[in-house]
Amino acid sequence: MSAKALLARYGQFIKFNLVGLLNTAIDFVVFSLLVGLGVPYLASQCVSYGAGIVNSFLLNRSWTFRERQGARGAQAVRFLLLNAVTLGLSLLLLYAFKSGLGLHPIAAKVIVTIFTTLVNFAGSKLWVFRAEGKRGG
Known part of the structure; x- marks a missing residue:
């Protein structure tokens, strides 16, 4: 199956997973920065997970599912x-x-x-x- 056919068939799922990878990166970067600044690790986890969720909502809404209505x-x-x-x-x-x-x-x-x-x-x-x-x- 060609790349174009794969995108046509599985495009949303591929985009969803790409957004997920970015969410994970944001989560780890924010977590590492906060822990490095001395913020307790559980509090850091809450903030970093929240940052990933905000990114997930915004990108999945506008890019993955193109739902703006x-x-x-x-x-x-x-x-x-x-x-x-x-x-x-x-x-x-x-x-x-x-x-x-x-x-x-x-x-x-x-x-x-x-x-x-x-x-x-x-x-x-x-x-x-x-x-x-x-x-x-």
Whole structure:
């Protein structure tokens, strides 16, 4: 399959993952800077994770899903709810894979990340950034 055909078929998913890579970079840079400045690591994590989420919302809204019609505030609330559910799901699955099945934490994290990325993409596409007239509920 050509690159053009791949983009046509999987473009949103590819963009979603590119945004995710940038979010991770922002998260690590902000975290490192704050810890380097003496901010406690848990507080640094909260701020850096938040910076990644802000970037994720803005880029996924404007670039990945090209959704500029919907109410930004309502989309932001749905986005935060989706990410809270995804975080909860990831914690539950990590615990189940590590404690229940005895997987190494990194192996569990890889499996959980693949699954939660798919869940987050589907939720973003079908609920958070879906055009207002097409959204159910």
